[in-house]
Amino acid sequence: MHRLTLPSPLVSVAWLADHLHHPDLLVLDAHMAPPGSTENGPVVQIPGARRFDFDGEIKDAANPLPHMMPSPAQFERQVRALGVNNDSLIVVYDRLGIFSAARGWWMFRAMGHAQVAVLDGGLPAWQAAGHAVAAPRPYAGATGNFVAAQQPELFCDADAVQRVLTDGSRPVLDARSAERFAGQAAEPRPGVRSGHMPGALNLPFADLLDNGRMKPVAELQAQFAARLAPEAKPVFSCGSGVTACILALGAELAGWQGLTVYDGSWSEWGSDLSRPVVQDPV
Structure with a gap:
């Protein structure tokens, strides 16, 4: 065979x-x-x-x-x-x-x-x-x-995320819903604050899907191009490091490279009172 x-x-x-x-x-x-x-x-x-x-x-x-x-x-x-x-x-x-x-x-x-x-x-x-x-x-x-x-560069921790948010060296894309990202919907896990990391961008993972399947590559490219420069090496976050990987899959299909997932994601960041959190006005 x-x-x-x-x-x-x-x-x-x-x-x-x-x-x-x-x-x-x-x-x-x-x-x-x-x-x-x-x-x-x-x-x-x-x-x-x-x-x-x-x-x-x-x-x-x-x-x-x-x-x-x-x-x-x-x-x-x-x-x-x-x-x-x-x-x-x-x-x-x-x-x-x-x-x-x-x-x-x-x-x-x-x-x-x-x-x-x-x-x-x-x-x-x-x-x-x-x-x-x-x-x-x-x-x-x-x-x-x-x-x-x-491959240690494929996952990162909270300190690495805070560094890139501070120095602007890499964009951070959050895969949670727009309502959770804005802090207008409660988090499903107890003890986790609502909102997002200062400077993070929102790309809800559902925006990459159509009836449970990935959208065509051209549509994926348009979603990422609206948020990322072609040479950007994005870091992906979500609620707990699961749907961030959908963004990683979509970005790879769309042609981006140098991708990293924040393993702890919002479960870690939102429950750590030393980390800054912002909410968008209604």
Whole structure:
């Protein structure tokens, strides 16, 4: 069988269906329920998918912030347990379209794995196309040989964000809704102030999507060009480092480079009273 390659950081349902049983391909379910959600519907997966639970397991459990990046050693150990190899081609999806899958994609990128993509439209698009689903099954196959090669520039901390906001060296784009960014809507997590970082720009992640799928590249380019210079190396933030990765995916598809995600995002910044917060007038 020929060696498979990913055509893009974003793959279609048709592409995945055509290659689902290729031995090089590995599908990961990286679903995370939105904060405050009361999901209780039936849970199904794409056949053969393995659960990549970055919210409950593949995270820094010692950090009180939600789903922070684990150490390279922990990440390596846990994804090996899922059968991930250095030469695996990984497609990540979630059950909402595109919501949390981009976080899984960016985590693998941050650990040095370039052959990873997001499924455009996720499980809803898969089912809408008439493809089969299956009940989840714990992975019980061979251990993988994945070796983490951390790319520290792909994630940053609050001090780095404050530096670039202060010196203006890099733009910061916030993926939260316009109402949350302006401080006119309460945050879903307790103890987190409303508002945004001084100097940050707002690009709600929903503006990049159309019915759970990424908008065409030309539309993505227009969204980013309205906020970024062509040579800008943006930092992305959101509520907890999940939907910021949708902005990273959109920016990469639109041609921007040098992208960074603020891991703690507003869960950290908004709860740290030493960090400045501003609100927009109604």
